[in-house]
Amino acid sequence: MTTATAPASARVTAEELAVLTKPRRGGKYWVSQIGIILGMAFIVLYCVLPFYWMIVSSLRLPTEGRDTTFWPDPVSFENYPTVFDPNNGFGRALLNSLIVSLTTTLLTLLLGILGAYALARLRFWAKGLVLSIIIACSMFPGITLLIPLFKMFTGAYSWMPINWMNTYQALIIPSLSFGLPLAVWNLTAFFRQLPVELEQAAMVDGCTPGQAFRKIILPLAAPGVFTTAIITFIAVWNEFMIALTFGTRQDMYTAVVSISKFTGAYGYDTPWGTIMAAGVLITVPLIIGVLIFQRRIVAGLTAGGVK
Amino acid sequence: MSQGTATTLAGNTPPITRKPKKNLLSDGQGTLAAILISPTMLVILFVVGIPILLSLRESVFLKATAVDPVTGLIPEGESFVGLGNFTDIFNNPQVVQGAWGPMDRLVNSFVNVTFFTVVCVVLETILGVAMALIMARAFRGKGFVRAAILIPWAIPTVVSARMWGLIFDSNGVMNAILGQKILWLADNSYSQMAIVIADVWKTAPFIGLLTLAGLQTIPADVYEAARVDGANAWQQFVRITLPMVKPALVVAVLFRTLDTMRMFDLPWAMVGPGKYYVETTSILAYVENNQLRYGSAAAYSLVLFAYIVVVAFLFVKLLGADVIGDDESRALTAQRKRQKELAKASNQKVKLARSTITSGEGQS
Numbered sequence: 001m002t003t004a005t006a007p008a009s010a011r012v013t014a015e016e017l018a019v020l021t022k023p024r025r026g027g028k029y030w031v032s033q034i035g036i037i038l039g040m041a042f043i044v045l046y047c048v049l050p051f052y053w054m055i056v057s058s059l060r061l062p063t064e065g066r067d068t069t070f071w072p073d074p075v076s077f078e079n080y081p082t083v084f085d086p087n088n089g090f091g092r093a094l095l096n097s098l099i100v101s102l103t104t105t106l107l108t109l110l111l112g113i114l115g116a117y118a119l120a121r122l123r124f125w126a127k128g129l130v131l132s133i134i135i136a137c138s139m140f141p142g143i144t145l146l147i148p149l150f151k152m153f154t155g156a157y158s159w160m161p162i163n164w165m166n167t168y169q170a171l172i173i174p175s176l177s178f179g180l181p182l183a184v185w186n187l188t189a190f191f192r193q194l195p196v197e198l199e200q201a202a203m204v205d206g207c208t209p210g211q212a213f214r215k216i217i218l219p220l221a222a223p224g225v226f227t228t229a230i231i232t233f234i235a236v237w238n239e240f241m242i243a244l245t246f247g248t249r250q251d252m253y254t255a256v257v258s259i260s261k262f263t264g265a266y267g268y269d270t271p272w273g274t275i276m277a278a279g280v281l282i283t284v285p286l287i288i289g290v291l292i293f294q295r296r297i298v299a300g301l302t303a304g305g306v307k
Numbered sequence: 308m309s310q311g312t313a314t315t316l317a318g319n320t321p322p323i324t325r326k327p328k329k330n331l332l333s334d335g336q337g338t339l340a341a342i343l344i345s346p347t348m349l350v351i352l353f354v355v356g357i358p359i360l361l362s363l364r365e366s367v368f369l370k371a372t373a374v375d376p377v378t379g380l381i382p383e384g385e386s387f388v389g390l391g392n393f394t395d396i397f398n399n400p401q402v403v404q405g406a407w408g409p410m411d412r413l414v415n416s417f418v419n420v421t422f423f424t425v426v427c428v429v430l431e432t433i434l435g436v437a438m439a440l441i442m443a444r445a446f447r448g449k450g451f452v453r454a455a456i457l458i459p460w461a462i463p464t465v466v467s468a469r470m471w472g473l474i475f476d477s478n479g480v481m482n483a484i485l486g487q488k489i490l491w492l493a494d495n496s497y498s499q500m501a502i503v504i505a506d507v508w509k510t511a512p513f514i515g516l517l518t519l520a521g522l523q524t525i526p527a528d529v530y531e532a533a534r535v536d537g538a539n540a541w542q543q544f545v546r547i548t549l550p551m552v553k554p555a556l557v558v559a560v561l562f563r564t565l566d567t568m569r570m571f572d573l574p575w576a577m578v579g580p581g582k583y584y585v586e587t588t589s590i591l592a593y594v595e596n597n598q599l600r601y602g603s604a605a606a607y608s609l610v611l612f613a614y615i616v617v618v619a620f621l622f623v624k625l626l627g628a629d630v631i632g633d634d635e636s637r638a639l640t641a642q643r644k645r646q647k648e649l650a651k652a653s654n655q656k657v658k659l660a661r662s663t664i665t666s667g668e669g670q671s
Contacts, residue, residue: 032444036441039441040442040452043438043455043456044452044455046508047455047456047512048455048458050467050470050471050474051458051459051462053470053473053474054473057473065473066476066479068478068483111347111350114344114346115343115344115347117343118339118343118344122337122340122343123337123635124337124341127340127636128636128639128640130344131636137351139562139565139615140359140612141569141589141608141612141615143569143571143592143593143596143611144362144605144609146596146608147358147362147604147608148359148605149358150596151361152357156601173353174354176350176354177351177354177355180350238465240463240465240575240576241571241589245593256464256466256572257465260576270476272476275473276473279466279469282463283463283466286462287458290458290461291454298457298516301513301516302516302517302520302555
């Protein structure tokens, strides 16, 4: 456009124009640019290298578990069938983890959605108290709860004559102690983000608060609910202390307990290859899920502000 | 909030057709809230409230292990010992040799917890903030870096413990890089360092992520104005970035601090239980519980609990961590504070109003 209206003598060529429109970038700019790129490379390497080492170590020959070459030679998948050796009971452990994590997630969502809606939208005098209790719950050291729960579930108290050792309920119910506060907290943050006008409009049109919640808020909050589900699932999947306490038989180990007790098929030496292969198997589904939903998860983590 | 206007109107013009309610300002929100919130609170009561009370009760009992000199038998059951489980560290200390010289096992674990918490959280915060600053300035590849940053967060702690266990193996890659023969995973100071490295690796990116979210809320014109006024990069960081990112950062650091204080799975799966250099109070209480010494286990866990409460309280009071983040509660607290100050100034007792900031409904 400039070239068209300018007099012929002042007309600039396309090349000159390109040079002119290019922002001036001094040495300082390039230094900072290179600094940022180096910094980002550092972050990526920092996060990925140890994980890379786990994958690479799982692909070595079982006899070369401690090898320190950067790339396995030869690449071998022998460690993976060894993971599922019947002695390890790893398949069963994966199934247990799945059962416990899914059930806990569903339960927390069911209860959490109701509670979080009340906390985000309704007005009641005890709200500050309830919020404080819930946040305090996520700060408790698990061990303080675990010792009495252990006595309760082993029938040490005469008012609770049960023995829940090595049952799923003993793994699931204590998990609610950190899963439920986490879910309520995240969901409250999500419900707060939804515009209150939507519900007001619905209620002007004759919905009760309950209907407005069911028909308007819940469908809109689905992404938030889903994110909360993922975050809770991962938190329960990674839980160690409760699973270690209440699952003492090998067929009731969860995946992380199983990997902590791995002795593998080669008893005399720590079977690092097998352990790393099991680690990859536990972690890779989580990482794939996290990468697919990364935007949501980041939003959820920052909205909740809680681990 | 949602029905505020409606009720205020109803309150102003008394309803004629409807049956008058007990409290005209109530619109039933309190009842609905109670119905919705009670299942959650019941579960919390069962899995948190009751265990804490039982823990308190447990901690003042001791299971007899010694032979009764009168009867010559080991007495059945437990006996009330008051604060005996707590004062045992002075009366008959179980001296162990950790990184900090010979001391009672509980004191040793307590010092370990403090050491890990301070070192890990300081390193994580510095690294995390640095990561966030880099990511905030990047134009391209942000999504890629964010994906990478989520990897340490998603890896279960136990898996990462085993992973670092291989890296820190005496024949492992860390020694190969350093050209040393260090026994990282034995019961020595190196194992403390290994734990710190593994913990920082897993959680610094998380702080980075939360800080980045805080950074992105700072408007660019603030920096522009500072630059016009001649502020250099360091001044901009100290005077603008840090204060504006502080609310997000303080909450993130608080949660990381409390999380590190109850650390259990990393030392357990990486170095093992019963290693005094890395034994945290959680591990100690767990080991005691496994040996069926419930009384001392509960007492130790309560010491940790009290420690965590104190630290959380200091965070909230000194650093002003706003963990709850609820506007309404915040407004109520501010109002009460104002009223108290007013009452103090006029030197008379004023009954605190419970809530006047609402548009009418408040209490039911």
